[in-house]
Amino acid sequence: EAQVTQNPRYLITVTGKKLTVTCSQNMNHEYMSWYRQDPGLGLRQIYYSMNVEVTDKGDVPEGYKVSRKEKRNFPLILESPSPNQTSLYFCASSTTSTGTWNNEQFFGPGTRLTVL
Amino acid sequence: QKEVEQNSGPLSVPEGAIASLNCTYSDRGSQSFFWYRQYSGKSPELIMFIYSNGDKEDGRFTAQLNKASQYVSLLIRDSQPSDSATYLCAVNDGGTSYGKLTFGQGTILTVHP
Numbered sequence: 001e002a003q004v005t006q007n008p009r010y011l012i013t014v015t016g017k018k019l020t021v022t023c024s025q026n027m028n029h030e031y032m033s034w035y036r037q038d039p040g041l042g043l044r045q046i047y048y049s050m051n052v053e054v055t056d057k058g059d060v061p062e063g064y065k066v067s068r069k070e071k072r073n074f075p076l077i078l079e080s081p082s083p084n085q086t087s088l089y090f091c092a093s094s095t096t097s098t099g100t101w102n103n104e105q106f107f108g109p110g111t112r113l114t115v116l
Numbered sequence: 117q118k119e120v121e122q123n124s125g126p127l128s129v130p131e132g133a134i135a136s137l138n139c140t141y142s143d144r145g146s147q148s149f150f151w152y153r154q155y156s157g158k159s160p161e162l163i164m165f166i167y168s169n170g171d172k173e174d175g176r177f178t179a180q181l182n183k184a185s186q187y188v189s190l191l192i193r194d195s196q197p198s199d200s201a202t203y204l205c206a207v208n209d210g211g212t213s214y215g216k217l218t219f220g221q222g223t224i225l226t227v228h229p
Binding site: 031043050059096105108 | 117122124148159160161162165167204206213215216217218219220221222
């Protein structure tokens with residue numbers, strides 16, 4: 001089954017304790033992206049990756065790191081989490097195209113993170 | 117920062133009516149526009165994308181794009197209770213960072229029987 005998986009699905013942690021949220025896709029997609037979703041703010045892009053070893057900042061990259069060493073995986077790293085990073089996080093993937101960007105993103109199930 | 121604005125609603129329509137969802141964007145260079153639907157507690161899923169001025173129809177859904185007015189809309193004909201969800205408008209960056217996407221805050225749609 002074609003899918004995007006995220007782990008963990010739920011996480012409660014404390015301020016300053018480094019954590020990694022994993023994201024993996026089995027569709028051989030070049031593009032992957034991380035979003036956070038907060039009430040009233042919609043989805044906000046954290047980082048995206050057009051392909052292996054190519055990552056770029058989205059609108060809210062502060063406090064996050066990513067890496068893309070393999071095509072299928074795109075982990076999100078919080079080196080020193082703070083309470084304002086409490087949110088619902090989605091990973092997504094898609095194919096890429098030259099010219100007009102018309103690629104459907106497939107979203108993972110989400111990771112609900114609480115930082116105390 | 118480039119902006120995408122939606123009326124957060126909630127928008128309430130009776131079953132069988134036309135639901136009209138609107139989105140404005142600030143980046144004149146944006147080329148691709150997406151509508152995602154998100155049911156409560158679920159992940160977003162793509163309904164439609166559009167990149168040419170005018171209308172694009174897919175079943176009960178019609179996307180309308182007006183680049184001069186920087187406006188994109190989604191019409192849902194014959195609305196059903198199963199259409200009740202949050203609808204997210206997304207716009208890609210108009211420059212070289214075309215993989216960068218900005219979402220609106222979403223419009224909550226409720227279709228009542």
